[in-house]
Amino acid sequence: MIVEQPSLFALNVATLCVIIFSAHQLILRVRTYQIYWPLAVCLLAIGLIAMLPVSKVLLPIEWQIINHIASLPALLLIAPSLWLYTKALTSRTPWQLSYHDMRHLIPACVGSIIALVALCLPSRYQHGILVSDELTVITHASNLLQIIIYGLLIMTFVCVLGWVVQSAWYFYKILNLLRDYHIRLKDVFASTEQKELHWLVWLLASVGGVWLFIATNLVLDNLLSPIQLSPYLHATLLLLLVYSLSLWGLRQKPGFAECYHLENTSAPNQTLTNEPTSSSEEKYQRSALDTQQAQRIATKLQHAMHSDKLYLDAALSLPKLAAHIHAPSHYISQTLNETLDIRFFDFVNQHRVDAAKQSLMHSDKTILDVAMSVGFNSKSAFYTAFKKHTGMTPSAYRKKET
Structure with a gap:
């Protein structure tokens, strides 16, 4: 083995x-969580493609050819599996692969069919097309075999172009899903710092830049001539992206994971559904909650905050609050949005800020101590909430009021 x-x-x-x-x-x-399946598939698909330069050194010709052929369905599997992983991470209920999700695998199945046909070709043609890049070998084939080979080449080219469109589409869908997820988090949790998935947004932005270059290069490679790029830069970028996806993927739990068990132990008839972001009228049009019930729930909510001081719980969530006041979570959400005109996140943090204002005026605690004492998880979250509800920083408020 010689490594150049x-x-x-x-x-x-x-x-x-x-x-x-x-x-x-x-x-x-x-x-523990089915969400790890799509991420594992995504990484393995990337691995099949990343293995191409390694297989040239370590594997015999026959396995190199198989690696080349398997790269097509692997390429078409990356974006859908990343989409399914994001969908699983942001799901309000434990995610499992459904028949509806299977449609995302259709392009990879088409690529697999092309790969299976290519595997059945005589080895001399596989070698000439995939290894030695001698397309003239096709001219020695029979007419039927030439039709099959040219058909495979055309379909492969269409699939590669399709991958460019597919990746752009899933990139758009993932960003929209994350946007809706960030909104839905504030309907369920009072503290969202550890659930925001900012790492995935930054990773997508990085992947988007790399994807744009690779997509352009693939198209030019098939039509004109590829852009020359240092293989060291390409390999380094791929290693960093894979390492980041692996590291954060192993650390990340589903955003609504802590609500999974609460869904079955809190108030009866409450559900946590993956409803899309919509207006309150559309969202609650089938709800049986009437005005009197909403007023009673609103009173219970105010009592839970003022008297029971539930906002002091840094891990307070909608199901926890529902269990405390014995009301369905979707009724509480509807009451907050329609009767009190506020999201759960802002409702709880408003009470935390009110308590913090009293502490800032009547104690010598540090800003961080004040933040932690009223239920915030971090100083940054406290500053953001305090400025949103008062229009000034905690330090400025203390100077003004003392």
Whole structure:
């Protein structure tokens, strides 16, 4: 075995090692959360493509050909699996792959059919097309075989162009899903810092830049000539992206995970559904909550905050509040949105800020101590909420009122 560029080979091997280790860890966690399946599939699909330069050094020709052929369905599997992973992370109920989700795998299935047909081709044509890049070998084939080979090449080219469109579409869908998720979080949790998935947004932005370059290069490679890029830069970027996705993916739990068990133990008839962001009128049009019930729930909510001081619980969530006042969570959400005209997140933090104002005026506690004493998880979250509800920072408020 002769390695012409040892450092580049090491980068590629390191990427594969990260993928294999992370995918193994994710598969071991599937018993806890099914969401790890799509992420493991996404990493393994990336691994099949990342293995191409390594297979040229380590594997015999036959396995190199198989690696090349398997790269097409793997390419078409990356974006859908990342979409399913994001959907699972943001789901209000424990996610499992459904028949409805299976339609996202159709392009990869089409790629698999093309790959299976390509595997049945005589080895000399596989070698000439995929390894030695000698397309003239096709002219020696029979007429029927030439039609099949050219058909495969055209379909592969269409699939590669389709991957460009597919990736852009899923990128758009994931960003929209994350936007709605951030809104839905504030209907359920009073503290959202650990659930915002900002890492996924930044990763998508990075992947988007890399994708744009790769997509442009793939199109130019098939139509004109590819953009010349240092293989070291490409390998380094891929390693960083894979490492980031693996690291955060192994650390991240579903945003609504702590509500899964509360859904069955809190008030009867309450549900946590994956309803899309919509107007209150559309969202609650089938609700049986009447005005009198809403007023009673509103009174209970105010009592829970003023008398029971539930806002002091840093991990307060809608199901917890529902269990405390013995009311369905969807009725509480409707009451907050329609009767009190406020989201759960702002409702709780408003009371935290009111308590913090009293503490700032009548105590010598530090800003951080005040924030923690009224239920905030961090100083930054406290500053953001305080400024939103008062129009000034905690320090400025203390100077003004003392």
